[in-house]
Amino acid sequence: MPRSPANLTAIRPVARGKAAAGKKQAALGSKRRPAVAEAELQDTTRRIAEAITAAIVERRLMPGTKLAEQKIADIFKVSRTIVRQALHQLSRDKLVTLTQARGARVAQPSEEEARQVFEVRQMLEAAMIKRAAAELSEPQIAQLRQHLRDEEAAVQRTDVPGRTHLLADFHVVLARMLGNEALADILRELVSRSSLISLMYQSAHSAEHSFAEHVAIVDALAARDARAAVKLMQSHLHNVERNLRLNPRVPDLPSVLHAGDTP
CATH class of the missing domain: 1.10.10.10 (Winged helix-like DNA-binding domain superfamily/Winged helix DNA-binding domain)
Structure with missing residues (x-):
């Protein structure tokens, strides 16, 4: 079926001017x-x-x-x-x-790399959350509340990939709200590496507990309580790191097999 002029116009520009103009346009293209x-x-x-x-x-x-x-x-x-x-x-x-x-x-991060990643996060995020307490607007606080509702929904329906992504992205969202894309990029990399570290070393760390800590952090931000927000963020990161089995106890064989137990 032949195309209408209107359709032809949508597919390619209509030629204008002399042939030389067409050649110039082609060269630019x-x-x-x-x-x-x-x-x-x-x-x-x-x-x-x-x-x-x-x-x-x-x-x-x-x-x-x-x-x-x-x-x-x-x-x-x-x-x-x-x-x-x-x-x-x-x-x-x-x-x-x-x-x-x-x-x-x-990658399979080493124990030393895990410690270093969380050390850097402690330094960066303490400064970030202090700024956030002073600078975030009410609409941004509302946006964080919505993020928390999404976290809670993912936790309640046991959506492991969803809750893992949301719990990690909470920290990147905070950095982006401050308008510092360089910080957001650095934190995105660190959070991704933290997630990888958790795959190797994390014990039965509670997603519900992480969500509750995020709620407390946002409450402190809403109250403009910089000191409390910094303390809560530091405690949160410390709790995540503490739940990593960086120095797992290697039990001896008798304790594993309950040797000597009477039937």
């Missing part, structure tokens, strides 16, 4: 195409990196999991080159390890 292609490439790389990060944060990818380039390329219908770029980006963020012998795998 050819210069723009590489930039457009590069932007699309970067967007695809970002989407793949974000998908893998989300899978780690939401506990769908465990530490040590092999990340086969071809399988990921098939999932996203892209080349292995693009996947490799995404994996290198995640390697810089310490979420993926790359070795020539074993390829790409989800």
